[in-house]
Amino acid sequence: MGRLRAMTIKEFWAILRDPRARMVLFVPPLLQLFVFGMAATLEVKNFDVGLLDRSGGRAAVEFASQLAGSPNVGSVVPLRSEAALRDAIDNRKVIAAIVLDSDFDAKVARGETATAGVVLDGRRSNAAQIVGGYLQRIAEATGAVLRPTTTSSTGGSIIRNWFNPNLDYLWFTLPSLIVMIGAVSGISVTAQSVARERELGTFDQLMVSPLRVHEILIGKMAPPVAVGLINGTVYLVVAQLVFGVPFTGSVLLFYLSLFVFLLALIGVGMAISAASQTQQQAFLGAFLITVPLILLSGYASPIDNMPGWLQVVSLADPSRWFLEIVDGLFLKAMPAADVLPRIYPLLIIAAVTLSLGAWLFRARME
Numbered sequence: 579m580g581r582l583r584a585m586t587i588k589e590f591w592a593i594l595r596d597p598r599a600r601m602v603l604f605v606p607p608l609l610q611l612f613v614f615g616m617a618a619t620l621e622v623k624n625f626d627v628g629l630l631d632r633s634g635g636r637a638a639v640e641f642a643s644q645l646a647g648s649p650n651v652g653s654v655v656p657l658r659s660e661a662a663l664r665d666a667i668d669n670r671k672v673i674a675a676i677v678l679d680s681d682f683d684a685k686v687a688r689g690e691t692a693t694a695g696v697v698l699d700g701r702r703s704n705a706a707q708i709v710g711g712y713l714q715r716i717a718e719a720t721g722a723v724l725r726p727t728t729t730s731s732t733g734g735s736i737i738r739n740w741f742n743p744n745l746d747y748l749w750f751t752l753p754s755l756i757v758m759i760g761a762v763s764g765i766s767v768t769a770q771s772v773a774r775e776r777e778l779g780t781f782d783q784l785m786v787s788p789l790r791v792h793e794i795l796i797g798k799m800a801p802p803v804a805v806g807l808i809n810g811t812v813y814l815v816v817a818q819l820v821f822g823v824p825f826t827g828s829v830l831l832f833y834l835s836l837f838v839f840l841l842a843l844i845g846v847g848m849a850i851s852a853a854s855q856t857q858q859q860a861f862l863g864a865f866l867i868t869v870p871l872i873l874l875s876g877y878a879s880p881i882d883n884m885p886g887w888l889q890v891v892s893l894a895d896p897s898r899w900f901l902e903i904v905d906g907l908f909l910k911a912m913p914a915a916d917v918l919p920r921i922y923p924l925l926i927i928a929a930v931t932l933s934l935g936a937w938l939f940r941a942r943m944e
Contacts, residue, residue: 585797622708624652628675635683741909752817753908757901768847773860806840827907835903838924842896845931852938
């Protein structure tokens with residue numbers, strides 16, 4: 579225990595005595611949380627919409643007023659012809675253009691379904707799909723205002739969004755960023771450990787010291803675990819107090835899953851560090867690993883949309899399991915019966931990665 583305590587203190591001092599290292603460990607992850615939380619938005623706001631009104635009646639004017647009054651629409655650009663519509667889309671003046679036919683008012687007056695044509699800029703496919711959804715909701719709201727009797731007689735429909743009633747993108751983005759930033763920082767901090775020892779010339783001193791391999795590894799694992807737990811606590815507090823994302827689950831389960839997740843990442847980082855000769859190689863190795871981890875986690879695209887063989891590969895991604903846990907704990911109070919089956923794969927991944935890191939480290943010492 580004395581050797582282990584000395585090794586742990588030595589690793590903490592190696593990080594904390596350098597002011598720049600302290601800044602790198604805590605400031606960038608917090609800045610990334612703020613920047614990505616504000617910039618990585620799935621919303622489309624202040625977009626311009628073209629309107630080609632061939633009807634000109636009261637219903638068309640009401641539709642245009644509803645469109646202009648939407649908080650997401652920047653401005654409504656009047657269009658006089660199809661050529662003007664084509665020019666507005668081609669030159670990116672608008673992302674969408676709506677066409678109201680000449681019989682629009684007549685159909686509304688008769689209580690019939692009045693349709694509006696929509697042209698979307700397919701060059702911005704993701705934004706165009708979101709804008710199309712906004713315009714569809716505006717059209718439905720306008721129909722409810724203009725034809726209340728018809729709407730009530732058909733019964734209408736009620737859409738309820740479970741766990742995120744207002745479809746606030748931050749409620750999805752912030753918990754996911756905890757996983758993504760934690761993965762990047764956890765692997766990068768650990769990956770520099772052994773490589774830094776080699777560059778400073780202290781690795782040979784470790785080899786001839788009375789320390790055993792497992793004592794060296796545990797000592798080098800302690801600082802990344804501590805940093806990860808501190809950053810995870812900061813993220814948990816900031817997400818609720820600053821961004822208003824609710825945390826409805828168990829704090830104990832959050833820290834338990836975070837601890838196991840960090841162990842899995844540290845094993846990956848230790849393997850990279852043991853296989854690298856310089857800190858530059860360790861940095862490149864960490865970058866090579868973290869990008870697939872993020873892409874296969876289900877954050878960028880649903881895992882169900884991936885090819886079958888990639889879905890199998892994603893089972894070995896610790897970010898995938900921790901992302902499911904964090905989303906569940908934040909938004910739907912995931913119980914222990916659902917969290918523990920996702921912690922077991924993390925334990926298996928941690929055992930494999932830590933064993934691989936220990937084997938590579940031992941091979942380097944021999």
